[in-house]
Amino acid sequence: MNLPEKPSIDGLEAKWDEWWQATGTYRFDRSKTREQVFAIDTPPPTVSGSLHVGHVMSYTHTDLVARYRRMAGREVFYPIGWDDNGLATERRVQNYFGVRCDPSVPYDPTFDVSALERPDDSMQIPVSRRNFIDLCDRLTGEDEKAFETLFRRLGLSVDWTIHYTTVGTTSRRASQRAFLRLMDAGLAYRTEAPTMWDVDFRTAVAQAEIEDREQAGMYHRIAFDREDGGTVEIETSRPELIPACVALVTHPGDERYRSLVGSTVLTPLFRVPVPVFAHPLADPEKGTGAAMICTFGDITDITWWRELGLPTRVVMERDGRIGARTFGQPGWESRDPDRANAAMAELAGLHPKQARTRIVELLREDGALLGEPQPVRHAVKFYEKGERPLEVIATRQWFVRTLQFRDRLLERGRELRWHPGYMGARYASWVEGLNSDWCISRQRFFGVPFPVWYPLDADGRPRYDEPITPQESALPIDPAGDVPPGFTPEQRGVPGGFMGDPDVMDTWGTSSLSPQIAGGWEDDPDLFARVFPMDLRPQAHDIIRTWLFYTVLRAELQHGSLPWSDAAISGFVLDPDRKKMSKSKGNVITPIEMFERHSADAVRYWAGSARLGVDAAFDEQQMKVGRKLAIKILNASRFALSLEAAEGAIVDPLDRSMLLRLARVVTEATEAFDGYDHARALEVVERFFWGFTDDYLELVKGRAYGAGDPGAAGSAVASLRQALSVLLRLFAPFLPFVTEEVWSWWREGSVHRTAWPNEAELAQITSGADPAVYEMGASVLGEVRKCKALAKLSVRAEVERVVVRDSPERLSALAGVVGDVRQAGNIAEIRTVADGEFAVETILAQR
C-alpha cells in the first residue's frame, strides 16, 4: 500500500499517459482471433483544422466503448488515422511553402523546398505531385503531433503505434487498388455525362457534397411562338439559358397543352425550333404548367434530356460564363441565325447573373417577356464549400455504380445496428433519394490520382475506351510521373504515345476505405482477417450520407459485407445558447483550456453524460461536477485504504448487503454499455458511489478502525476493498486518470487491463444477502443526520435514543446493521417498534 498524504488530480494526465505508452497498455495484440477482437473504425480528423469540444465529445464516446470492451475481455483494435487528403491541406501547403501542385512537372528526387528561390512571396513555384505530397506529409506531420498530444491528454486509449494518413502510401495504394478492381468488375466507368459542377473550384462534385440554400430569384414569364401563330407561355428563373433550350415539356394529363404536344415552337430571340413533349415529371401546378428544358439548367433537365432523348445544346462553360456559340450550324439551327447570333454576342462572356439581366432587356424589347419578373425565394444547389450556385455541365468523369445497388444498400442499412436506432432513417432517406451514380473524379491536382493512362492515336487524341492500367504490385502510381507498361517516358503526350489520367479521386474515395486501410487490406492479410468486418463505426450525424454511406458502398462492392456491425452516432456540441459552435461566430472553446481548468477526467465526465445522437449544450458546470467526482474518488479511496485492520472473511450482514447492491449496479452498467448507453452506465455507477461514501463509509468506519471485534473489522476492511475495486473498474472508462492513480496505490498493473466486474465475482459473498440491511442502515443514519443538522448540531453530536418504527421484516434487516448505526450516529440506544410505516424518532442527548 502506497497512499499519498494528500491526493491531487493535478499532474495525473502526464504521469499516466507516459506510463501507458511506456508499458503499452493499449497495444493491440494481433495474435487474437476475429472473435476475440473488437475493431473500431476511428474517424480520421482533418489535421489542417483544429480540434474543438465537439471532437472531444465524440472521441470520448468512442473511447468509452473501447475501454469498456477491452475490460470486458475483447482485444480492442483502436487505430488512429489523420485526414490530410483534401482541399484544406492543399491550400495550407501552397501558402506555407509557396508552391503549387502541377502534375505536368516531373518528380524531382533531389527536391529541396528550402532551396526554392521565389522572386516575390506571392509567387507559387510549380512542383510535381509527388513532391507536393511529400510537402504535405511534412507539414501535416506537425499538425498530427499536436493532435496526438491533445488526444493523449484526453486519455484516448488508441494504439498510437497503429496509424495511417489518408494521403500516405498505404492509403493511396488501397484507393488505387480498390479502384482498379472496381474497373475490372465493371463497377467503375468513365463517361461523358452532365454533372454538378462548381465553377470556382472548376471541378465536378458528387450528390453527397451538394446542399440547398434558399436564394432570392425571379420568375420570368416568357412567350414561345407556336408555328400556327399563337404563343405558349413558360416560366423560368433562368432566362439566360434560353439559347440552351432544347424542348418544352408539359404533363401528359394537362388538357391545356394537349394539342401542343408533338408540335414545334420557336424560342424567343434565338428562333430555335424545339419540340413540345409530355412527361409525368412536369408539374401542372408549377408556373404555367409548361417548362423549358435546357442543357442543362437543373437535375430535372438531365432526367428529361435522358428520357426524352433530347439533343445537347450547351452554352455554359466550365468557368461559369456563357460561351460564344454560332447559330445556323448543325445542332444550332435557327429560323433567324443573324438575330440569334446578335443575341448570343450580347451574352457571351457573361456570368449567369449578368447574362440574366441582359437577356431580360432583350426579351422585353422583343416583347417576349410577359409582365414583370416576380421575386421568389427558392432552393438553389450549392457545393457545400462553394460560394456560387452549381451549374450542370457535361464532362468526362469517373463514376462508381451505385443506383443499381440501391435495394441492397437499403438492406445493409437495416442490417447495421444504429445507435441511436432512429439514425438509420437518415441513411435510408438518403439512399432512397439517390439520383445518380457516384461521381468520384475531381478536377483537382492534389489527391489520389486515378491509376490509369490512355493511349494517344496518330492525331494525338486520347483513346478513352482503351485505358492502360498498371500491375497492382506497382501501386501506388502517379500517371503524371510514372510511365505505363510498354511505353517510354519520351512517348508522353506525343501521337502514338500515351497520357496520364489528369484527375484525382474524391476525398471520400479514400476515406470510404478507412476500415480496409486501417485493417491492412491485401498488404497484411493476416491482420485483415482478424479485424474485418469491424465492430464499430463511430461518427457524427452530419456525414451519414458521405462517409458512412460510401463506406457501406465500398464494403458491399469489394467484400459483399457490411464494413462493421454497429454505428454509434454522436450529436453536436452546441454553445450554451444552443447555437452550433463555429469559428466565424467566435464561440469556439478550445479543449486545452477545459483540460487546464477542470482536468481531462472532468471533461470526459461531461462528454460521458451526453447520450449518443443527442446534441449537447456545452456545459462547463457539468465539468465542475466531474472534477468534484474525480477528487471525491481520490479522497474516499485514500480513506478506505487507510483503514489497515487485517482483512477477514466478509460475513457482516451490512457488508454483504452493500455488495449485493453493488452487484446490481454492475449488471445495470454492463447492460447499459452493451446497449451503447454510456450515459446510463455513468449515472447508475455515480449514484451508487455517492451513497457509498455518504452512508456505507460512514457506517463502517468505526468498525473498520478495528477497536472492537477483529472479525467484524476484517469483514469491513475486506468489503471496502472489494467495493473499491469494483467501483474503480466501473469508473475506469469514464475517468481513466484518477482510477489508474488509485489503482496504483494498492494493485499491480493497469486498471484498464483488469477484467470488467461481473456479478459472478461477487456472487459467493452476496449469496443470500439481504438488500434491505444496507438500505435500512443508510435510511436510519440519514434521518439521524438530518435531525442533528436541523438542530444545528455537529454530525458527531451525541444521541440518547433513536426509535425506529417499521414492518417486522424491515426491522429484522435493521438488526444486522444496528451496531454500525449506533457507532456512526453516536447513539446510546436504538429501540424498534414493529408497527406501521418507516419513521425515525431521534432524541438528542442533553448538553
Added chain:
RNA sequence: GGGCGCUUAGCUCAGCGGUAGAGCGCUGCCCUUACAAGGCAGAGGUCGGGGGUUCGAAACCCUCAGCGCCCACCA
C-alpha cells in the same frame, strides 16, 4: 412537400403505465479524526396545448403548435 427527433423545476437532463426526479443554480443552516472541491434542509413544475384508451397517463394512441435536423426534380 415527405421523414426523424425534441418540448418535464431558473439551467442541463433522466424517467417512458402506478402517489412528479437528479445534478447544477438559488435561499438558509452545520465546519473540520477522508474530503467545505464536504454535509443537511428549503423554495421551485397544472411533465408544450387539446382530445382519447385505462381503475390509473409525463409515459400508450390521435391531433394541433413550437423548435431542431435530414431528405426532396432550382420550371
